[in-house]
Amino acid sequence: MTEPSPGVAAAVEGELRLLDPVVRASAELLAALLHPDYREIDHTGRIWDRDSMIAALTAADAPRPGPLTATRMQGVQLAEDIVHLTYDTETKGRVYHRSSVWRLTGTGWVLYYNQATPSNAPDPAPDGGTDDG
Numbered sequence: 001m002t003e004p005s006p007g008v009a010a011a012v013e014g015e016l017r018l019l020d021p022v023v024r025a026s027a028e029l030l031a032a033l034l035h036p037d038y039r040e041i042d043h044t045g046r047i048w049d050r051d052s053m054i055a056a057l058t059a060a061d062a063p064r065p066g067p068l069t070a071t072r073m074q075g076v077q078l079a080e081d082i083v084h085l086t087y088d089t090e091t092k093g094r095v096y097h098r099s100s101v102w103r104l105t106g107t108g109w110v111l112y113y114n115q116a117t118p119s120n121a122p123d124p125a126p127d128g129g130t131d132d133g
Helices: 004-016 026-033 049-060
Strands: 034-039 046-051 068-078 082-091 093-106 108-118
Touching: 004 026, 004 068, 004 082, 004 108, 026 049, 026 108, 034 049, 034 068, 046 068, 082 108
Parallel strands: 034 108
Antiparallel strands: 034 046, 068 082, 082 093, 093 108
16 A cells, blocks of 8 residues: 555544544634634534634534544545545444545645534445445
8 A cells, every 4th residue: 555645644633633622622823733724524514714614613612522433444645735634433323424525735634624424324245335235
């Protein structure tokens, strides 16, 4: 297996940092990782911007989902300054497929876009069909 590009490696590192409960509770750490034009479509379809996401995650009464586990993380460098990641997260038995876009800025790699989709359908079979018969 080949080593990921430096951009993909930086995006993976940033994505894993964003799953850290300490980072998720810190407005300063989140601001350093989220692009000023950040957008997210969450698992319910709600659209978030950078400020509303930081406020929601760092609020005193913010839900704390517990440990988030990331699996099947893959990345591709689309351009010198753009990386696309796909991966799954799991918390409390719920799995979400995620897609994120990272951009290289003057301060480093930052998350520009993220989308979470609930995993309630079977994974496709290797031949492109479904495993459900």
